[in-house]
Amino acid sequence: xxxxxxxxxxxxxxxxxxxxxxxxxxxxxxxxxxxxxxxxxxxxxxxxxxxxxxxxxxxxxxxxxxxxxxxxxxxxxxxxxxxxxxxxxxxxxxxxxxxxxxxxxxxxxxxxxxxxxxxxxxxxxxxxxxxxxxxxxxxxxxxxxxxxxxxxxxxxxxxxxxxxxxxxxxxxxxxxxxxxxxxxxxxxxxxxxxxxxxxxxxxxxxxxxxxxxxxxxxxxxxxxxxxxxxxxxxxxxxxxxxxxxxxxxxxxxxxxxxxxxxxxxxxxxxxxxxxxxxxxxxxxxxxxxxxxxxxxxxxxxx
Amino acid sequence: xxxxxxxxxxxxxxxxxxxxxxxxxxxxxxxxxxxxxxxxxxxxxxxxxxxxxxxxxxxxxxxxxxxxxxxxxxxxxxxxxxxxxxxxxxxxxxxxxxxxxxxxxxxxxxxxxxxxxxxxxxxxxxxxxxxxxxxxxxxxxxxxxxxxxxxxxxxxxxxxxxxxxxxxxxxxxxxxxxxxxxxxxxxxxxxxxxxxxxxxxxxxxxxxxxxxxxxxxxxxxxxxxxxxxxxxxxxxxxxxxxxxxxxxxxxxxxxxxxxxxxxxxxxxxxxxxxxxxxxxxxxxxxxxxxxxxxxxxxxxxxxxxxxxxxxxxxxxxxx
Numbered sequence: 001x002x003x004x005x006x007x008x009x010x011x012x013x014x015x016x017x018x019x020x021x022x023x024x025x026x027x028x029x030x031x032x033x034x035x036x037x038x039x040x041x042x043x044x045x046x047x048x049x050x051x052x053x054x055x056x057x058x059x060x061x062x063x064x065x066x067x068x069x070x071x072x073x074x075x076x077x078x079x080x081x082x083x084x085x086x087x088x089x090x091x092x093x094x095x096x097x098x099x100x101x102x103x104x105x106x107x108x109x110x111x112x113x114x115x116x117x118x119x120x121x122x123x124x125x126x127x128x129x130x131x132x133x134x135x136x137x138x139x140x141x142x143x144x145x146x147x148x149x150x151x152x153x154x155x156x157x158x159x160x161x162x163x164x165x166x167x168x169x170x171x172x173x174x175x176x177x178x179x180x181x182x183x184x185x186x187x188x189x190x191x192x193x194x195x196x197x198x199x200x201x202x203x204x205x206x207x208x209x210x211x212x213x214x215x216x217x218x219x220x221x222x223x224x225x226x227x228x229x230x231x232x233x234x235x236x237x238x239x240x241x242x243x244x245x246x247x248x249x250x251x252x253x254x255x256x257x258x259x260x261x262x263x264x265x266x267x268x269x270x271x272x273x274x275x276x277x278x279x280x281x282x283x284x285x286x287x288x289x290x291x292x293x294x295x296x297x298x299x300x301x302x
Numbered sequence: 303x304x305x306x307x308x309x310x311x312x313x314x315x316x317x318x319x320x321x322x323x324x325x326x327x328x329x330x331x332x333x334x335x336x337x338x339x340x341x342x343x344x345x346x347x348x349x350x351x352x353x354x355x356x357x358x359x360x361x362x363x364x365x366x367x368x369x370x371x372x373x374x375x376x377x378x379x380x381x382x383x384x385x386x387x388x389x390x391x392x393x394x395x396x397x398x399x400x401x402x403x404x405x406x407x408x409x410x411x412x413x414x415x416x417x418x419x420x421x422x423x424x425x426x427x428x429x430x431x432x433x434x435x436x437x438x439x440x441x442x443x444x445x446x447x448x449x450x451x452x453x454x455x456x457x458x459x460x461x462x463x464x465x466x467x468x469x470x471x472x473x474x475x476x477x478x479x480x481x482x483x484x485x486x487x488x489x490x491x492x493x494x495x496x497x498x499x500x501x502x503x504x505x506x507x508x509x510x511x512x513x514x515x516x517x518x519x520x521x522x523x524x525x526x527x528x529x530x531x532x533x534x535x536x537x538x539x540x541x542x543x544x545x546x547x548x549x550x551x552x553x554x555x556x557x558x559x560x561x562x563x564x565x566x567x568x569x570x571x572x573x574x575x576x577x578x579x580x581x582x583x584x585x586x587x588x589x590x591x592x593x594x595x596x597x598x599x600x601x602x603x604x605x606x607x608x609x610x611x612x613x614x615x616x617x618x619x620x621x
Contacts, residue, residue: 183511201510202543238514241540241593268532275596277586 010035011113014138015171016150018162023185023197023235025050025153028175029115030057032149036113037068041147042104044075046082046116057197060234060264062290073109077116086121090128090136097137101146111145119156130161131168149173179207186211192219192226197235200243208243212250216258227258234264234289244269244276251284261285317441318432320459320475321467322448329445330358333409335470336443340407341368346397348372350390350410370397372408378562379603379618381418381493383426384434384578388598391434391581398438408442414451418491421450425458425488429481432462434581443467458488485577490607493616496565499556506553507546513555514539517566524559526621534619537600538566540593541615544579545570563602563620571612579606 010031019025029045033054036043045051055076058065068074077085085093097114104112121130134150141148150169152162166172179186184198186207192215200208212229219225231247233239239247251260265273265288278286323329333351337359340347350372351359363369372393375386398406416423428444435442445467446459464478479487501520505513517538521531538555545553545568553570580594598604601617608614 199511199514201514201539202547203508203510238511238535238539240543241536241596242543242590245592267529271529271533272536275599276592280586 011039011147012149012171012173013146014141014148014150014169015173016152016165016169017173017175018166019151019153019175021180021182021185022053022153022155023182024175024177024180025151025155026053026057027185027187027197027235028149028173029054029151030061030063031175032113032115033074034058034061034063036111036147037063037073039111040073040109041111041113041145042073042075042100042107042109043068044077044100044112044114044116046077046085046114046118048079048082048117048120050117051076057235060197072107082116082118083120086118086133090132093133094136094140097140097146101140101144105145111147113147113149115149115151117156118150119153122157122161130165134165134168178211179204189232190230191222192228193230193232195232195235199238200236201238201240202242205240205243205246209246209250212247212260216254219258220255228261228285229254229258230261230263232263233266233269236266236269239269239272241272241276244272244278247273248277248281248284251281254283256283259283259285261287263287264289314436315439316432316435316437317465317472318428318435318463319441319443319465319467319472320463321443321445322456323445324448326355326358329355329411330362332445332467332470333359334362336407336409337363337366337369340441341366343405343407344368345405345407346370346401347407347409348394348397349408350374352411352413355411372410375416379605380416381423381491382603382605383423383428384430384490384581385603385605386427387430387434388581388604390431391438392599394435394438394440395583398440403439405439405441408440410442410444412444412446412450412455417450417452417455421452421455422458422488422491424455425462425484426490428458428462429484430578430581432481433578436582454488458484461487482577489609490577490605492607492609492614493605496558496567499558499567500560501555501557503555504552505542505546505555510539510542510546513542516555517557517564520557520559521564521619524564526564530619530621533600534564537597537604537617537619538568540597541568541604541617544594545572545613545615548572563618565616565618567617568615569612574606574608574613577606577608580604 017028019028033043033045055065101112121133137148152165177185177187181204184196184200184204187195189195215229219229254260260283265286270288273286278284321332323332337347346368348370372390379385394406394408398404412424446455450456460477461479461484463475465472466475501516503512503516514535518531518535521534542553542555551571553568555566555568557566580598584592584595601619603618605616
């Protein structure tokens with residue numbers, strides 16, 4: 001059964017997702033974690049090499065990550081502990097998760113949710129398979145104010161395992177993209193509004209222009225569509241010169257009734273746009289990212 | 303770093319002349335009236351002269367307001383004529399802008415210090431100057447000795463300058479050739495070979511992100527500040543994009559991070575349409591050609607050369 005309803009997308013009780021790109025994994029993880037934080041739930045992320053990108057995405061989404069980590073509302077389980085948990089006997093895992101849920105409720109949070117990178121379980125180091133772990137967790141969650149989203153991304157899981165795990169989950173969450181080439185992911189975030197995540201270069205830059213033309217076409221045909229075509233660039237980590245020139249030219253060719261609005265623009269992308277004449281394009285509005293990104297995560301780029 | 307965006311139409315405004323002198327006395331006798339005339343017109347006069355000539359000029363004129371000394375090529379990147387031309391264009395563009403876009407008189411003198419092996423530096427410099435300064439309102443007079451050590455210097459000078467300074471007057475030079483023709487006859491020199499690179503990477507049009515990742519890692523590891531590192535990644539990306547844009551074959555990136563700062567080379571098997579890309583400020587309506595221009599602005603040096611194996615670019619970017 002596929003779940004697509006808005007509410008459940010962000011807050012399933014126990015569901016799986018099969019992201020086909022890293023960018024999609026980060027997007028869906030951040031969505032799930034962010035929804036928990038804003039619902040006053042306590043969230044635990046079991047890391048195994050993915051947390052930095054997920055936290056960066058949460059930051060892109062303007063989720064107060066640092067605060068959540070400080071108050072303990074968001075906890076990151078380090079990779080070694082995630083792996084240790086996946087080697088533990090089922091009974092111990094059940095105990096641990098039960099403790100986590102109980103202590104969340106005792107601390108006054110409205111619920112508990114967990115997700116992360118569990119692919120280490122594929123190694124069956126403890127002689128127990130992922131299906132058994134999954135069943136044990138599902139059993140603990142049942143009837144409790146707790147949610148679990150299991151990711152089986154194609155980079156970490158072979159097709160066979162994905163097929164099996166899919167069949168064991170009642171619900172699968174999907175996050176459709178307009179375009180995703182593993183370097184750049186484009187999603188629709190509203191009428192005449194798109195979000196770009198990743199990097200724009202020679203290999204995918206023509207897509208943007210075509211997509212903008214289509215979006216403008218649709219906006220012009222529809223009476224109630226906004227006259228601003230919005231590109232959310234919060235998660236755009238690189239834009240090459242020809243890409244920036246293309247955005248500037250596209251805006252200049254817009255009919256006078258429409259504008260191209262770039263939001264959440266990072267400093268790095270902003271500098272390229274400035275060098276390519278963006279400040280001179282009348283129908284282009286560039287809104288920089290509100291504040292500089294915190295350096296607490298070592299400032300590392302994924 | 304300040305990046306200028308020029309939005310004016312591109313027409314040649316540069317007046318580029320060559321004069322020849324017999325002796326230092328003759329040189330000064332030709333220079334003084336040119337400086338004085340420029341100053342009397344109320345224009346800034348910028349000079350790039352040997353220290354001795356500079357001193358002699360000051361002895362004659364005192365220290366007149368409006369006389370400006372240009373940065374002289376020095377050190378690591380002084381053998382690349384195109385790099386020196388790009389820097390001079392930046393300097394003169396700023397000078398012209400500072401005086402409301404008005405005309406500037408520029409005087410430059412040959413110095414054997416920059417001759418290199420065969421004096422080819424001067425031929426490359428003046429060909430590159432014709433491109434890089436084309437749209438600036440500048441009258442540039444280059445003075446060469448009648449008998450330099452390398453005769454090629456004179457051959458190049460006669461081809462590169464559309465105007466001749468004779469008896470204090472500017473005349474049409476019938477021997478003048480466009481930069482493309484000059485560079486066909488005297489190709490841009492291959493720079494001195496570097497040692498084995500710290501990293502070598504083969505890439506195609508779909509692996510540009512690997513190029514960016516390699517460069518970013520190298521400069522961050524070398525302790526560059528993040529914004530500077532990001533600009534260098536952009537510069538290399540643009541050159542690397544050019545290398546794979548047309549060619550079907552893979553290109554190669556080599557990088558070094560030693561005491562000279564970050565140095566990298568991009569090699570591809572293609573041929574150059576434009577022998578000196580990225581020297582002319584791109585016109586906004588032109589979608590192409592901006593990448594290498596921006597790369598030149600961001601790097602301390604960017605030297606393009608070609609040989610039988612293809613096209614090569616060396617970039618150096620300090621902190």
